[in-house]
Amino acid sequence: MIRTLVAEHVHLLRMGLVVYLTREPGIDVVAELEEGDLLVPAASEVTPEVAVIDVDLPPAGGASVATELRAKLPECATVMLVGRGDSCALSRAMAVQPLGLITREAPVERLTWCVRRVAAGRSVVDPDLARTARAIDENPLTRREQEILRIAAVGASTVEIAAELSLSAKTVRNHLSRTFDRIGARNRMDAIRIASEREWL
Incomplete structure (x- = not known):
């Protein structure tokens, strides 16, 4: 079973993610959170293999929480959720080098595939984010x-x-x-x- 943590501040989206992932064979949602302050303590207790984190997770943002999580639990792979077309949020997410990047608007089947892939140590960039990611990489502005x-x-x-x-x-x-x-x-x-x-x- 892939022990998975879901951290999403939008209640309906979080509930949908948890329900869908729970129904998937081989995936076990071991924690669900709506605030970043609770993430690292919860992850230390339940030791997930994959953490699905919204980049806008309050109060400090999902990127900072992902950085802290990597320091505490380097064996936990991170999947960042980012809004499609939100280049600023994507830039923040990319800065922490998560193993997976996926849009909030992606089909749930794509998230399942992403969770399985990063759990196996493989990187994933959602096709919907690839163009924006390339633009960020090529950004000449400070x-x-x-x-x-x-x-x-x-x-x-x-x-x-x-x-x-x-x-x-x-x-x-x-x-x-x-x-x-x-x-x-x-x-x-x-x-x-x-x-x-x-x-x-």
């Missing part, structure tokens, strides 16, 4: 440049961006200038368009 563009995208001025990030207006202008050069943008709106289309924000 974290600060992304942050500035995201704020600019809601209409903030240079002075407003500087105030929000506790930077000088000159520093913000320098970041924007480097961003334009890096991605070949003509101006701020063009940079926002290019970065959004390529899922770099």
